[in-house]
Amino acid sequence: MSKLNGLVLAGGRSTRMGQDKSQLVYHRKPQREHLTELLRPYCSVVFWSVNAMQANELMDSDQLRIVDAFAIPTPLNGILSAFQYDAEAAWFVVACDMPLLTVQSLDALVKGRNPAKKATVFYDSDGHLPEPLLGIYEPAFGPILHQAIADGVYSPRQLLQQNDVQLLTPPDIRELTNINDPAARAKLGL
Numbered sequence: 001m002s003k004l005n006g007l008v009l010a011g012g013r014s015t016r017m018g019q020d021k022s023q024l025v026y027h028r029k030p031q032r033e034h035l036t037e038l039l040r041p042y043c044s045v046v047f048w049s050v051n052a053m054q055a056n057e058l059m060d061s062d063q064l065r066i067v068d069a070f071a072i073p074t075p076l077n078g079i080l081s082a083f084q085y086d087a088e089a090a091w092f093v094v095a096c097d098m099p100l101l102t103v104q105s106l107d108a109l110v111k112g113r114n115p116a117k118k119a120t121v122f123y124d125s126d127g128h129l130p131e132p133l134l135g136i137y138e139p140a141f142g143p144i145l146h147q148a149i150a151d152g153v154y155s156p157r158q159l160l161q162q163n164d165v166q167l168l169t170p171p172d173i174r175e176l177t178n179i180n181d182p183a184a185r186a187k188l189g190l
Ligand SMILES: Nc1nc2c(ncn2[C@@H]2O[C@H](COP(=O)(O)OP(=O)(O)OP(=O)(O)O)[C@@H](O)[C@H]2O)c(=O)[nH]1
Pocket: 009, 010, 011, 012, 013, 014, 015, 016, 017, 021, 022, 049, 050, 051, 068, 072, 073, 074, 075, 076, 077, 078, 079, 094, 095, 096, 097, 133, 180
């Protein structure tokens, strides 16, 4: 089994939230720091996947980061940057906008990991589609991702549906709740 690196997806534009989602505080510290702590027990190292502006702000910090080098900001580009950094590793990817996530879901992914497949992910709240932004991506996914982006495919869900991936039932579907704007945040009381 390949070594597992952590990747907190923290880039993008946060247009709908109006402020950097990765720095919102739900658990006493910025979400990107909180997720780093959640991932650390499972991973050799944990990186933040950030855009160039965030990287500038992090200039003097020790935090390991991988900076996006793509014109179009999409989560898939964040994951591809990680494979370009280390193609031999598997990447445990966690999006920064799932504030209800706990070790329960991370444990389930690690226990259910199938390294013979391209990735291990949960079914999303629809019960039949894969949830792409929380999961373990095996090294074999790197070339597939590279080709997809070269072909202009930016839908991570579509990519997972087209490939041989291990799909798991999440232990608690609420942990996958995606918060993208202030209204959704207020609704959850966070
Ligand atoms: N590294 C990296 N992460 C990204 C990129 N785009 C989105 N993400 C991350 O992927 C997850 C889902 O992001 P989205 O909600 O789809 O996009 P967003 O740009 O953050 O937000 P909107 O501008 O409101 O669409 C979040 O954890 C983002 O931080 C990107 O280009 N690079």
